[in-house]
Amino acid sequence: MTRVLIVDDKDENLYYLRALLGGHGYVVDEARHGAEALVVARSHPPDVVVSDLLMPVMDGYTLLRYWKADATLRRAPFIVYTATYTEEKDAKLARDLGADAFILKPSEPEDFLAELAAVLSRGTSDTEPRRPVADQEEILQVYSEALIRKLEEKSLQLEDANRRLGRSTMQLEMAGRLARLGGWWLDRGARHVVWSDEVCRIHGEPEGTAPDVERAIAYYEERHRPIIRRAVERCFADGTPWDLELELHSRDGRHLNVRVIGEAVRDDMGRVSRIQGAFQDVTEIRRAQRERRDLALRLQQTLESMSDAVLMFDPAWRVVFLNPMGERLLHRSRAELLGKVVWEEFPEAVGSTFQVEYERAVRTRSRVQFVEYFTPLETWFDVTAYPTDDGLVVYFRDVTARREADRRLAQQATMLDKAQDAILVRGLDDTILYWNKSAERLYGWTADEAIGRNAHELVNDGSAEFVEAKRELMSRGEWTGTLRQVARDGRRVVTECRWTLVRNDAGEPESVLAINTDVTDRRNLEQQFLRAQRLESIGTLAGGIAHDLNNVLAPVMMSLDLLRDLAGPQGHDLIESLRSSVGRGADLVRQVLSFARGLDGRKERVDARTVVREIEAVLRETFPKRIEIVVEVPDAPARLMGDPTQLHQVVMNLAVNARDAMPKGGQLRIVVSREDLSGAAAVQLHLAPGRYVRVAVADSGAGISPEHQEIIFEPFFTTKDVGHGTGLGLSTVQSIVRGHDGAIQLQSELGKGSIFSCWFPLVGADDEQPSAPNPARRLPRGDGEFILVVDDEPSIRAVADRILTRHGYRVATAADGHEALERWREHRTELDAIITDVAMPGMDGPELIAALRAEGADVPIIVASGYVTDEGAGRLLEVATEFFVSKPFSAETLLTTLRGVLVGR
Known part of the structure; x- marks a missing residue:
């Protein structure tokens, strides 16, 4: 080659x-x-x-x-x-x-x-x-x-390169610091390793440190020292490079993961003369990698254990993940679906809402959520899909049972809407979650208006009662009680409430079921009944007081006639003044009984001017000075047939209402006048044409709204705060006025005050003159008759004894029924009449009369009492009592009555 x-x-x-x-x-x-x-x-x-x-x-x-x-x-x-x-x-x-x-x-x-x-x-x-x-x-x-x-x-x-190198070196040093990366080299035969500044910093040593080889190796974990030593030896021997990740301990005590790279540098002869390399602190990198692995593992475990099914697709609609819940809901295993195209595995979903919505999520890069029925699985799914860079993530759950439950709940809600009670569900923060039709009727708010609102603010008007009830509910899990609530139109309603704390499957409080029953009418009736009971109790108390007061007034009244004879003409005026005062006291007692017990008051001729003047005196003493009181009465008498007590009640009630209408002060005007009512005016008031006495009470307050004017005379209606008025005042006034064959009329304008006018038929001639006082006449005398006086009051016994004795009678006295029987038995053949009190300790009047009749006494018996209860009157009727005088009575009344009884016998 x-x-x-x-x-x-x-x-x-x-x-x-x-x-x-x-x-x-x-x-x-x-x-x-x-x-x-x-x-x-x-x-x-x-x-x-x-x-x-x-x-x-x-x-x-x-x-x-x-x-x-x-x-x-x-x-x-x-x-x-x-x-x-x-x-x-x-x-x-x-x-x-x-x-x-x-x-x-x-x-x-x-x-x-x-x-x-x-x-x-x-x-x-x-x-x-x-x-x-x-x-x-x-x-x-x-x-x-x-x-x-x-x-x-x-x-x-080279000069240019050096300049660039200088800049690059600075950048490299910066990058090295950021990346925790430095360089090093070791020459063959050298004892010291040369470190860059960053390598020094990683080891926790000052810059410029050049440790010997053994010291440099000593930084490493003991198990890693042989590894780095062999790597250095091999590289010097044959140029074998290395890239190792080891652990070391820095001088300042940090435990580090480091990456060490080494390679050979050869000389001119091709021999390894130097080892050079890089040194990087990868502690944070490895920590981040571990965290990413842990996070990925936790994510995997979370997805695997989720109660929701999770399905993931890649951009080609291939299944890349399916958790166990998804396997159960789809009835398919992961092995069957992973890597498969979803539309091929579920062809029934092609063109369905599932495909349309999934593709829309991918196309628009936005989340989609829907509920859809999948016919092949006969299941309703609640689906949420999120697009990702890698495809689509789908969360879905089986809501078939929930939809069935919702359907049943809808049916139940329909049934609840037919309930008579107001039924509502609210969250623990009092947000209304459910509101039935009866709640709409009771409170006036539709379900759409109420749901989402705060129940405390909507119907409880921020009352402390609601807060206390809720505290007990959270403590005990239920609460039953009564609340005063407010409807949309401002009506005050009283509701009987039954609240239950609803808990979730974990036993934690979730909501409150409230069933509220409108008991406003029933409560008003109860209050009316309690008022009646209270008045009855007051009447009982007043009866006892009346009895005692009449016993106090009786000897005074009887003594006046004796004093008249003793005092002579010069003392007659004083005695008549005393008689008038005692008579007025007796009338006051009778009026108290009439008001408190509802006793039928006798009607008599009453001058409205007198009634108003008497009330004026009371008002000026009791009303605040910031209210100016003006009274206007005619010169001519304004007489009517009426009960003075009830007429006082009418005017006083209207005056008090006028005062309450002017909390910051104003003018209260009471006017008495004589009026001729023509046909039209009379018809408007539902009265017959004629002459009437008009008593008008006017104020300069805020006035009454037209809607309130229509219902102001209805029982229990009031515009006052809770605890300030019963709503019975004007209803009672109207009743009394109508009971006197009269009428009441209201005229009011907002911002200008109100006028209440009461019309009563006028009686008597205009030219009627006051009757002259009766000339004094002789009191009837007895003819030695023997009279037994029975009374538990010593003063009454003493005065009666003196009057009767002075006027020709013989007298015996007894303090109670038992003593009276003894006196009867002693003088049964002599006694001509018996005068007895009714209420006495031991044996009272009716018991005494019954005992006398049982022993065959046929003497006339005169009953004298300051107060007789309904029960006492019944007992008197049982013993056939024929004669009665009311305490206090005058000597004339006593003597006249006794004389009439004896003559009649």
């Missing part, structure tokens, strides 16, 4: 020619300069030599001269292959020195091989240089000039 000697100081040139020639069947020897070429050629004579010109140690021109001067070597043709000398005289010089061919770099491989073959085919014809030896001086002169010229050019090139 043809042997070719290549001489070039550039490794890349050697590599190129070695590959080119070796690939075409040539045996190749190499040398890096002329001196080495001579050594190689003498040991392995070549068939042809291919040499560069500018090289270290010995250049190509010198080699050519030595080559042609050697009788053995010059038999092999010499080809100059260079890019250094490109001028024609350079080529001429080479040929003058005996070169067989001159080829410029770079040349096409085919051209180079053709020239080489041509040279070999013709061989070398000249055994001496082409020019005579005498011309050697001229040749050397030309050679020297060419060499100097090219060296200057080379120097300039």
